Amino acid sequence: MLKTTVYLPEDLEVRLDAEAAATGVSKAELIRRGIAMLLDASERPRDNAPLPVFRSGRSRGVDEMRDDIYRQIKQRSARR
Template sequence: MVKTTVYLPDELELRLDAEASATGVSKAELIRRGIAMLLDASDRPRNDAPLPVFRSGRSRDTDEMRDDIYLQIKQRSGRR
């Protein structure tokens, strides 16, 4: 997991504390669930395509592979 800091308004923090106490679920887990629900409900199209496989016919070093992957990601993000 990756640690992320989130600043919450006081009212939302109080509600989150109350929900965590009432359900016995940690605040972090409630936040993760809320984010997952938001993203699952999003109408934005998902791009579930895997990263491309490169077959150049020769062995390539890690710098070449990294550069190709970077270009693929840059091209895909430009299509949004």
Template sequence: MIKTTVYLTEEIEVRLDAEAAATGVSKAELIRRGIAMLLDASDRPKLDGPLPIFDSGRSRSAEEMNDAVYDHIKTRSSRR
């Protein structure tokens, strides 16, 4: 797991404490479940399927692929 910090309002903190005490589930687990519910209900397209396969007509070495990815990232970050 990855640790992150979340700032909560006082009201949400009190309600979260009460829910954790009533259910015996940790606050961290309740937060994880809430986030999962939000993401599962999202209308955004999910990237569950396999990625499309692209055939450029020639194969590249791992080094060429790394260079191409690096150049692409550098180009995109310079546009921001």
């Protein structure tokens, strides 16, 4: 897991503390669940297509493959 700092208004912090105490679930877990719910409910289109497979008929170097993958990622990001 990665660590992220989130600043909360005092009233939200109080409510989060109360929910954690009442349910026995850590504040961090409640925050993770809330973020997951928000992202799962998002109507933003998801592009779950796999990264492209390159079949050029010739051997390719790591740098060339990396550049092609970066180019594909950049193109997909621009569509969002």
